[in-house]
Amino acid sequence: MGGGADGNVLPEPAPVAGFTAEEVARAQRQVKAMLVASRLAPAMLERGDAGAFVRLFAPSGRAHLRTELRREPWPVSLATRIAPGSRLLPVAPKVRGTMRAEPGDRQGELRIRTNYVFAYAFDVDDPSRARAPLDLVTMLRADVSFVLARGDRWRKADQGFHFDGSDSFVYSMACGPLRDEGLLAPAYLDQRTGPPSDRRPPTAGVLRPHPSDPARGLLWSPRGGVSSPRHGAM
Template identity: 30%
Template sequence: MPPEDSARRAHPSPDDSGPTRGLLDRLLRRSAQPTKARQASKPQHGTRVARLQRRKVIRLAVVAGVAAVVVGLLLAPGVRGVFFNRSGGGLPATVANQSSATSAYADTPAATFPIGATGILPPPAAKLGPFSAADVEAATKLTKQTLVAARLDPAMLEKGDTTTYLSKLAPSLRPMIGSALQNGAGALGYATRLVPGTKLASTQIRISGTMDVSLGTDQQLVIKADYVWVYPLVRSGATPSATMPGGELVVLHTVETYEWYQPAKVVATERGLRTGGGEWNAYNKDCGKFGQGYLTLGPLDKDGHTTAPPTAAYNPKTAPDLPGAC
């Protein structure tokens, strides 16, 4: 079995303050009483799990003009076991061998997954609370663009350039998210970056999952994106003596939310897409590099064979806390 591990980012639910209190009261309470990172129980059976807590960023100005409340985004590690180890459909900057795509996915569930941005399908737009169908469509379209910039953009994947991704977010969040992207394993909760020097084996990154929209208790749109991203990578170092199906793939499962507030309710710098809660997990990876916020293939086993992601890892319906042992 492959060396596996998981990292998760857990956040307060958009509904965690209860529906009966005013927006300003809830925000003041959140800023005065920051949520503590949960301390998980000691891991068993050799499994090493790392968990992170990221608090939502909400900086809202009430239209009545009486108050502005700022709740900062923090990344606070909550340790369980040993801590080791996100412009539309861009193509990878460097393609080692385009024809390798078919063989990389052969005999794996990803062989039939949609390719690239075609696998990100926003739900049909419909009026939701105070938002018109056009508002919902605009928010989900921007969410798709943000996911593409975070998980498929060649500048992000192979060069670590976060410019396009950050440009999709509300202006006030960009410095804080930029800092979070430098925070080790927590960075993968926002964007996918390959270890410097690691190359995609083909442009055909496979994706499977869903996007849905609901209304939060602050009357904001909450957009949930639950996707499995399958990256075919070029292995560096020793040549495997045997390659298992999926042996040259890294599978990343992300469950993340974005939020969209009514523009008339917030000041100009707060308008746009806002990061919410989520969690993630990766398989068939190098655990040490994962702890630094990067993806690359895990090492060969003791017999010189590739390892491979478990079949369940390809299924978006599998919770992204599938246990592993790094």
């Protein structure tokens, strides 16, 4: 894993569905900026300030995105926030993953799929509270797809990037802040039973869409991560 934005190494661009290699490279750089703004920027992590992130999208999609980012609990599948009272170590989160470009569903669309793991290292006042390394490091895997609309067939307000779908999985975290608020906090804040281990992720939990009616929100079960339903496509 690399530190911060440097850990997000872009693939070699190639022409895709009417987009030149240079245009694909530009799109990849824009998506990288979105990942930095949503998962690594202190303004987002510490305050939930999504202004820089929202401005990277097409004008017609910004209002919807702002609405999503005002929801409670916080939509962790879209962006990362740290729970109040917790603080990260003064080091950049570690990042590792992949990005690929492919044709969109319609002419003039380019889809960028991303799959990244972000590791957030937390500070602790009393080191004895951490019984294993993962008590201090929360891991978040985000699978996010973006679609770029380009060309005369699109209204000016629609030209640019749109969310195409997202899903996330979090482990080695405190269950309460994630379950109740969608926020990350270190696993040592949870009381757990059993011997410590350097190899196992500490017990966590999972949030999943309601099985019969996703509109009713997310259900909690005592497992090891968080999944969120897909968010709006263009």
